[in-house]
Amino acid sequence: MKEFSRTARIADFLKRELGSFIQKELRDPRLGMVSVIDAQVSRDLSHAKIYVTVMGKDTAEEAKESLAVLNKAAGFLRSQVAKINNARTTPQLRFYYDTSVNRGQHISKLIQDAVEADRSRHTDDDKE
Numbered sequence: 001m002k003e004f005s006r007t008a009r010i011a012d013f014l015k016r017e018l019g020s021f022i023q024k025e026l027r028d029p030r031l032g033m034v035s036v037i038d039a040q041v042s043r044d045l046s047h048a049k050i051y052v053t054v055m056g057k058d059t060a061e062e063a064k065e066s067l068a069v070l071n072k073a074a075g076f077l078r079s080q081v082a083k084i085n086n087a088r089t090t091p092q093l094r095f096y097y098d099t100s101v102n103r104g105q106h107i108s109k110l111i112q113d114a115v116e117a118d119r120s121r122h123t124d125d126d127k128e
Contacts, residue, residue, distance in 0.1 A: 011039040014048055014081065014091070021080050022052075028069045032056065037098040041091055048091035051098035060097035070095040 019036040033055035040049045052070065057063040070077075074093040082090040 007041045007043060007045065010045060010087070010091070011041045011048070013085065014041070014050065014093075015039040017081050017084065018050060018077060018093070021077055022070070025076075025080060026069070026073055028073075030065050031069045032066050034066060034070070037101065045087075045089060045091055048093050050093055050095045051100075052095055053098050053101050057097075058102055060099065063097045067095050067097055 015036050015038065018039070022031075022034050022036065031054075035053050035055070036050060037053055038051040040051075042048070050070075052063075052067075054063040054066045057066065060067070071094065074095065078090050078093050
């Protein structure tokens with residue numbers, strides 16, 4: 001159980017710090033507005049998957065350029081995190097596009113459409 005809490009703490013730390021570093025330190029215009037959504041750290045703490053969204057990009061294909069910039073800057077970001085992280089090692093970083101936010105919005109819209117369709121059916125039934 002302790003091992004899980006340590007990886008969870010490190011993932012939370014990475015999520016917070018990388019979000020800040022990406023906004024403040026990376027000046028590449030191809031990057032866009034990046035939000036760090038989640039981080040998953042391997043059990044041996046050697047690798048971390050960082051999930052991001054890019055404002056205005058709805059698919060991984062659209063965000064490909066931003067992901068390329070982030071993955072190219074991964075070494076720099078890792079060194080910045082290592083400076084403030086007092087752990088012995090800092091995980092290798094790999095960035096991925098997170099589709100869950102868009103999926104959630106899509107599901108919400110489907111639910112909203114279904115509720116509206118249901119309401120209009122009930123309104124039609126009341127008129128008869």
